[in-house]
Amino acid sequence: MADETGRDWVRQYAREHVVHLVVVALLGLYPFFYDAITHSIVGAEATTVLPQMETMVAVFYFGLFAMSFDFISGYTGYLSFGHAIFYGTGAYFVVLVSNGKIPLLGAGTPFMVSLVLAGLLAVVIALLVGSISFRLSGVYFAMITLGVSQVAYVFIRGWDFVSSNPKDGAAVVGHPTGFNIGVPWVDSLNLAIGPLVGDELSLAWIHLGTTQVSYYLVGLVVLACYLVMQRLIHSPFGKVMVAIRENEERAEAVGYEPYRYKLAAFAVSGFFAAIAGGLFAGFRRSVAPENSMYFLVTGDALLSSIIGGFGTLAGPLYGRLFDETLREFLSKEGAGGGLLPYLQGHVPGGVMDAVIYNGLTVGEAINTFLNGHASLYIGVVFVVFVLYVPGGLLGTIRGRAGGPLAKRVGRLLGGDGE
């Protein structure tokens, strides 16, 4: 009997992860798909529209940061507007360890170890910040977390321990090879990430470049982190988080102590935000105050969360995918393909030089209003989502399906769908 229920549980668990498997499989095939389609007859168009591999790595690590932001903000309703402090902690910690600046940890400390340590450091910071912040709620909570993270931002910007020019951040100098992701201290089970210094991989007829290897490795870490957070959200602990969001007084009246749950959720979210920051610094091999600790970094996570679905764990990843894809499409440099290089290559020069109005040519107009101005269009999409699609992409789908997608699909596959 016990065996029977045991197997049922496994089957149900497997069914509820079918959606995850499908998404992971699609993402796993993406590099091959991208490679194939960009070398096909529609190659130029595909390069223009699809995000390149390097962008996808950024989608992964920043998506993880946005998920961790959503974990606390979307599920407990406490808007953590200073979340960048954890991302920055992770990023700076990894860089400082690799430069041999952290006592007891040499420059040769395995990347996986410094990632976990960065996460634990963020947990400590989260407990400290949370213990003062969670006595407040609403706008005040958002503001005190913002205040603390800005203190950290100004501090790291002026602390000459970090590098000789802390305003510009720090680069990895003490660790010339790429950072390894894998099992620490076992060389054969490790591969290095980084667009330039990472490992390449040749298995039978498959050849993966450095960025593709980084894509899989960073993706793997993000997947593991996602699954842990997903497990927590669907555990009794996660139910209490949602109860706090819906009605904190009632959650307290039922006998849960909200303060403890909020603090624990904050610590978990800080941990994964630091992992995301560590992956970012490990892949980019440098960090600057503006792209790690600054409050607009939190703003970017907020954008991804709202567009992808506030209060859905996977949503922010899709939100970030949208964000990065649009930015690459409208980028000024045209690296990885985008609108401008495509038009320059495929539209006759006469059209680009045609004057629309008052000496303004088509090419100049595109340059003025489109390229490098993705923020404008993302802002418009964001405002439209806040006003008319408050659930975001995933939240809306979830609303239509009548519950989390993974659970709904699982139930349908189990045959007890309505």
Place this chain on the structure above:
Amino acid sequence: MILPLLADALGQFFRPDTLVNVFVDGLSKAAIYAMIALGLTLVFGLLGVLNFAHGSLTMIGAYLGGLVMVLVVGSATGDVARLAAFFFALVFVFAALAALGGLMEVGLIRELYDRPPVYQILLTFGLTLILDELTRIAVTFYGLQPVAKWQDALGTKPAFMATSVHVGGVDLSPLSLFEIALGAVVVLGVWLFLTRTRYGLVIRAGSEDDEMTAALGIDVHRVFTVVFALGSGLAGIAGVLLMWDQVWGASLPLAQQTLLPAFVVVIVGGLGTFRGTVVAALLVGMVDATMTWWFQNAVSFAGLPQMMIFLVLVVTLVVRPQGLFGIAEVGDH
């Protein structure tokens, strides 16, 4: 090693002329902080909306004010004419930004009064992205550097303001005095408007209890629009003032540079209280001036003033979460 240096610096700091210098500097900073925070606090007090777009409105005000000045003022323009142009720019920018603010309230923010306060933060945050990027497009289109300060606009201030005068051992900059005067006039004007006019009475009643005010037959929604327009206009004139200040200047990052201190002032004072905002502006201004002196003379940490300003915010929220003059319930969800 450190101690004698510190004692030396302390001795220097507590000299009368230093104290007067720091005090005047603090007053001028306080005037600026009050001007950038007043609109924010009015809007929060009545509408309950923490307007993330406030800094962007200040930045747009700085550019618009600069535009008026650059167009009107030539190298031959005299000091009096420059001042007159400045006041014309103030009126123009106030009107333009009040109109923009009114449109934003009617078109977008009105949709969200029934939702949790977090959504208003989200919406106005989205608006900052749009406003900043549109400004960036306009600014680069006209061949200006978006990140660097707009030097042409800085150069339109009267010649006597660009220098500093030495009075009795104290360095006074006429621009600082002008900022203090303008800040005082604006604070006084808003205060008179709130306390001495019938419309001000309605606004105060609405801040207290908007449902009751509506029940008494007042069209609260129109008052909301007017206050949002007023707040935006105030943000704009603060920008016009900053356009002349060497420390600030018209640039795109001005949006964030003013938004964050404005938040600090508004929260430290107590969200939505006029008196609290003015007192907090004085406090933050003095802290800023003091820390700026310490950085320039004793401590080699460049971020000191900024860090202390945010620490004031954190400490206030820990010790007295509702702010200096705030009421505990406001701002909770």
